[in-house]
Amino acid sequence: MDDKSLADKAVDIKGKQYVLVSDRVLYFNEKYPNGGITTELISSPDSERIIVKATVWPDGGELQCGPETSGWNSHRKFTGYSQAVIGEGMVNKTAALENAETSAVGRALAFMGIGVIDSVASADEMHKAKPAAKALDPIMKQKLRITDLLKELGEKTRTKEECAEAVERLTDLSLLEINYGTIIDRLTALADERHNK
Numbered sequence: 001m002d003d004k005s006l007a008d009k010a011v012d013i014k015g016k017q018y019v020l021v022s023d024r025v026l027y028f029n030e031k032y033p034n035g036g037i038t039t040e041l042i043s044s045p046d047s048e049r050i051i052v053k054a055t056v057w058p059d060g061g062e063l064q065c066g067p068e069t070s071g072w073n074s075h076r077k078f079t080g081y082s083q084a085v086i087g088e089g090m091v092n093k094t095a096a097l098e099n100a101e102t103s104a105v106g107r108a109l110a111f112m113g114i115g116v117i118d119s120v121a122s123a124d125e126m127h128k129a130k131p132a133a134k135a136l137d138p139i140m141k142q143k144l145r146i147t148d149l150l151k152e153l154g155e156k157t158r159t160k161e162e163c164a165e166a167v168e169r170l171t172d173l174s175l176l177e178i179n180y181g182t183i184i185d186r187l188t189a190l191a192d193e194r195h196n197k
Contacts, residue, residue, distance in 0.1 A: 006115045019115030021106035027114055034060030037108070039101050042081070050096045051083045054104035056112055080107025142180040149187035153194065 006027060010017035028035060035058045043051040056078045082103035084096040091099050110116050150157050150166055157163040164175040171186040173179045 004113055004115075005117050007117055009115075010117055016118040019117065021102050021109070024106055024109040024115040028056065028058075028109055028112075032058045032060070036060060037105055039104060041097070043083075048086050049083055050086065050100045051081065052097070052100040052104040054080045054082075054101070054108040056080075056105075056108040058112060078108045078112040080104045080109070080111060082107060139180070142184060145184050146175075146180065146187065149184065149191055152191050153187065 004027070006019045006023050007017065009023040010019050012018075025037070028037070035056065037057075038055050040053045040055075041050070042053050043049055057076070058078075059076050080103075082100045084092050084100040084103075086096040087093055088096075106115070146167065147157070147163065150163065153170065155166040155170075157166050160175075167173060167175045167183055167187075170190060171183050173183050173186070175183070
C-alpha cells in the first residue's frame with residue numbers, strides 16, 4: 001500500500017473517484033505507526049447540529065491531556081471539520097455524532113494527502129451529501145433569503161460581518177439563527193415599502 005492516493009481502493013460516484021474513510025485510516029495506521037488521531041466535539045452537546053473537529057498528527061509524539069493542552073506534542077498536524085444534523089437522513093437518525101466524527105477524520109487525513117484523487121471529500125461524505133442536496137437545510141434557506149433581501153435593498157454585503165451590520169442597521173436585530181424569521185419579515189416589509197414608493 002504505497003500509493004498515498006489509494007486509487008486502487010476508490011469507488012466511483014457520478015464519474016469521480018472517492019476513497020472510504022476506513023481505507024484512509026488503515027493506510028494512516030500502517031504508514032504512520034507513531035502517529036495519532038483525535039476528535040473533539042465542537043458544538044454544544046445538546047445541539048441538533050453536531051460539529052466535530054478531527055486532528056491528525058503523523059509524526060507522533062507525546063499525548064498531552066489537560067485543560068490547556070490536548071493532542072499530540074508534534075509540530076505537524078492536519079485538521080478536518082464535519083457536521084451532521086440529528087434526524088437528517090437515515091444515518092443521522094441514530095448516529096449523527098459518529099457520522100460527523102468519521103467525516104471529520106476523513107477530511108483531516110485528506111488534508112494530509114491520504115486518499116485524495118478527485119476531491120478531499122470521501123466516498124462516505126458523498127453518500128451523506130446525496131439526500132442533503134435534495135432538500136436545503138431550513139437554516140440555509142433562511143440565510144439565502146436574508147442575503148437576497150439585502151441585495152434587493154441595495155446593500156453590498158460581501159462578508160458575514162457586513163451582512164450582520166446591514167441586518168442590525170435595517171432591523172435592529174442581531175444576525176442570530178433565532179432571529180432569522182423575524183429578520184426576513186422585517187427585510188421583506190422594507191423591500192415592499194421601497195417598491196411601493
